[in-house]
Amino acid sequence: MRAVVLVGGFGTRLMPLTLHTPKQMLPVVHRPMIERVLAWLGSHGVDDVVLSLGYRPDVFTEAYPEGRCAGVSLHYAVEDEPLDTAGAIRFAARSAGIDDTFLVVNGDVITDRDLGALAELHRQRSAVATVALTPVDDPSRYGVVSTDDDGRVLAFVEKPLPGEAPSNEINAGTYVMEPEVLDLIPEGRRVSVEREVFPALAEGGRLFAHSSAAYWVDAGTPDTYLQVQHDVAGGEIGLGEPAVHPTAEVAPDAVVEHSVIGRDVRIGAGAVVMDSLVMADAAVGRRARVIGSILAAGATVGDEASLGNLCVVGEGEKIDPGAHLDAARVPDPDA
């Protein structure tokens, strides 16, 4: 089966990490997020992917110039301007000549869900489109879906107001679609699959959904992006992976706990790094403290500085020696 993978968003919630690097090219334990998504698709028989690009397409095309990644062959569909999710699906599928049942995946989701059951339900119900669901505690930042006993979608509500969600089953960002869905997407303007196409299909009784309790995280916010690092390293998904890259230089008396430390990172004497992500080539000074925070590639934290409470430091940024930062973003995207 072929798949369209949506990777064209601005990654606004992860700013400033996404200032130069699109969200799906940020690392998840030493490996770009997109490679994990493609490896997952490949393990379920997807051999051909259309990457739906908009923001910073060059970062993807330069990383995979041969048009192959994780054993999957890639087509690039680059939008001139953002078409939103349905517009992007239509544009990508048409430009790659998709004319058979296909998959669509949000490129910022890390999961090991079995796609077989989803495809099987889609086939059995002769659905036009089938949405993968996952249960969550707080559905309000997602697309929320209610179904009948056959899996038919009764309601699809994108980002409902708190207390107005029809269920705690959310759109997991993976769809099986028939090519006829593409004909329902108007051309020449932005169209959202979640706000326009799915509600219309649900209204006509032609949208189905299938829930799974498999591991699932949308890595699109600082807290979930950090969470997924710990989960991959700790084997919540997969078999577990070394959290500290072998090329990292950690001073013998530094404390590194529950943290992912990237390639060529330097951690100085007496430093403490806990519950954090430190990307490649970053450096943490002597007796500095980095707690529950994210340092992008090449960022440096001066001696005796302290960062806590989900600080996010952008690529190459420098934190002054002795500075104390709490829940700060550097540079501040709102400034």
Ligand code: GDD
């Ligand atoms: N090509 C292209 N063009 N891609 C886009 C565009 C666009 O205009 N807009 C967004 N994307 C991509 C993003 O890069 C991301 O991979 C995916 O589409 C989803 O966008 P997000 O911005 O991450 O959406 P969300 O997380 O708020 O909500 C979506 O995902 C949830 C589950 O992860 C929705 O699909 C929700 O319904 C869903 O619950």
Ligand code: MG
């Ligand atoms: Mg997302």
